[in-house]
Amino acid sequence: MKITISEEAANWYQTEMNIASGNYVRFFVRYGGCSTVQSGFSLGVSSEEPVDLGVCSEKNGITFYIEEKDLWYFDQHDLNVDFNKKHSEPVFDYKK
Secondary structure (H helix, E strand, O other), X not given: OOEEEOHHHHHHHHHXXXXXOOOEEEEEEXXXXXXXXXXXXXXXXXXXXXXXXXXXXXXXXXXXXXXXXXXXXXXXXXXXXXXXXXXXXXXXXXXX
């Protein structure tokens, strides 16, 4: 699997989470919410260094990643993070 981050989404995370080049953004599984890949689960986002890196992508000097223990959630889908201008927020899309 791979992670793709649009320039607009990376800029949003950088601004909203006060993240600088050299920092990390983690996507993790959390119980509850809704998703098109796993019923009853959704993605959470935090700024922390990896413990057991599963997959990562870099944009604007920021490493966006998922830990190995959370890869099951994606069911072999790639994670595409884009930006919804109308709602001014990132959106997740999963593609096989």
